[in-house]
Amino acid sequence: MEKTIRLAHGAGGRMMADLIRDLFAPALDNSYLRQMADATQLELDGARLAISTDSFVVRPLFFPGGDIGSLAIHGTVNDLAMGGARPLWLTAGFILEEGLEMEVLQRVVRSMGEAARAAGVVVVAGDTKVVERGHGDGIYINTAGVGVVPEGVEVGPGRARPGDVVLLSGTVGDHGIAVLSRREGLGFETDLQSDSAPLNGLTGALLEAAPHTHCLRDPTRGGLAASLNELATASGVGIEFEEAAVPVRPAVWAACEMLGFDPLTIASEGKLVAFVPPEEAGAALAALRAHPLGREAARVGVVTAEHPGMVLARTHIGGRRVVDMPLGELLPRIC
Numbered sequence: 001m002e003k004t005i006r007l008a009h010g011a012g013g014r015m016m017a018d019l020i021r022d023l024f025a026p027a028l029d030n031s032y033l034r035q036m037a038d039a040t041q042l043e044l045d046g047a048r049l050a051i052s053t054d055s056f057v058v059r060p061l062f063f064p065g066g067d068i069g070s071l072a073i074h075g076t077v078n079d080l081a082m083g084g085a086r087p088l089w090l091t092a093g094f095i096l097e098e099g100l101e102m103e104v105l106q107r108v109v110r111s112m113g114e115a116a117r118a119a120g121v122v123v124v125a126g127d128t129k130v131v132e133r134g135h136g137d138g139i140y141i142n143t144a145g146v147g148v149v150p151e152g153v154e155v156g157p158g159r160a161r162p163g164d165v166v167l168l169s170g171t172v173g174d175h176g177i178a179v180l181s182r183r184e185g186l187g188f189e190t191d192l193q194s195d196s197a198p199l200n201g202l203t204g205a206l207l208e209a210a211p212h213t214h215c216l217r218d219p220t221r222g223g224l225a226a227s228l229n230e231l232a233t234a235s236g237v238g239i240e241f242e243e244a245a246v247p248v249r250p251a252v253w254a255a256c257e258m259l260g261f262d263p264l265t266i267a268s269e270g271k272l273v274a275f276v277p278p279e280e281a282g283a284a285l286a287a288l289r290a291h292p293l294g295r296e297a298a299r300v301g302v303v304t305a306e307h308p309g310m311v312l313a314r315t316h317i318g319g320r321r322v323v324d325m326p327l328g329e330l331l332p333r334i335c
Contacts, residue, residue: 012221012267013326017230036234037157038217039083041149048149050085052076055142059333061108063182065175065193066269068139069111071335074196074269075220076145077119081200082216082272084155084207085147090116092143093127097136108139119198121145153207159214160235165281166301167274169202169294171195172224173252173266179334180255192251197270202293206272209287210280217273220335222326225264227273228311229325239311241301264313265326267334275303 001022008015025033032040039052056072066074073090080087092112096105116123130136174195181192199218207213215235219227224246232239248263256263270293276284281299288294311323 007332008327011326011332012226014324015327016221017325035156037083038079039085039145039147041083041085041156048151050080050083050147050149051145052079052083053142053144054079055140056335057137057140057333058179058335059137060179060182061104061138063194064178064191066196067108067111068141069108070115071196071269072141072143073112073115073119073121074198075335076143077121077198077200078218078269078272080145080147081198081203082155082218083147083149084153084203084213084216085149086204087119087121087145087147087200089124089147090121090143090145091125091127092123092141094129095136095140095142096128096130097138098130098133100136100138105139108141115198119200150207152211155207155213155216157215157217157231157234158236160231160237160275160303161214161277162237162303162305163278164214164275164303165278165284165299166228166239166241166303167276167281167285167288168224168246168298168300169199169272169274169288170270170296170298171247171249171252172219172268172271173248173256173263175220175269176223176266176331176334177252177255180331192249195268195270197293199270199272199293202272202288202291205287205291205294206274206284210274210276210284212280213274213276213284215273215275218268219271219273220267220269223263223265223267224273225262225311225323226326228323231273231275232311233309235303236308238304238307238309239301240304241311241313243313244316245298245300247296247298261331264323266331269335
């Protein structure tokens, strides 16, 4: 184990997974945490609930297509939705830095309210703390959420089965590159917008069309590469996909080529990956494409019993390569 915490420990890649496995999991071990999902499911008086929490430290606070306030709502709504839940209630905790302009805080909170209403959730509790100037980077936000899992929905990271079709709801990397484009000092500009959006409506449409969907995951930190590796490991299966089938906007390709990044490792905040039984894949893809947030959805790969725990990509030139879990996020502070 590392002697000190590094940025990569919070980046959604291998170092974060190691930190959870080696430090947090042994100390806090219980049957709920062992689910290791975006949202933990638990039963209460016969109802299945999902609960999740997330913290947001994005820099800059405002970026093309969004801000830290709307992102905080979308992130927790999406974590609940990836468990097949219908998000209902959220809490919000604010860590504010002394000297923050009140107008900035007002913009962020208004944005949160608008995002919550659009997603159909209610912020029911909150907390505010202020830290000394120079210790808070403006605003940090923590949100927690509770939702209800409908009867018959069985979605989880360990439920992938050989033969499942891998669907992707749209282009990858939009959020990470949009934030990067606005970050001070990097000198890269593009009109690309973040894809940050609430996915509960999209998952609802998907599950109605494909009720036996096995896995859902939003490729945030670590991008599509991290999400596929996490699901392959959790389910003990292999995953194969076509690189050419993964939608990537030209601006994202250009930025990644310029900076030496792989689009598969760049975060999205309004996309999902679904593992669907083959007999429901056609209906699932049609349902995704019929929704405003899934118009560019694509069938990108399959689940296989071969090479369990490993993700393979068929390249643009016809070869195959192993897609590893990223060590850490190449673009820190984007969510």
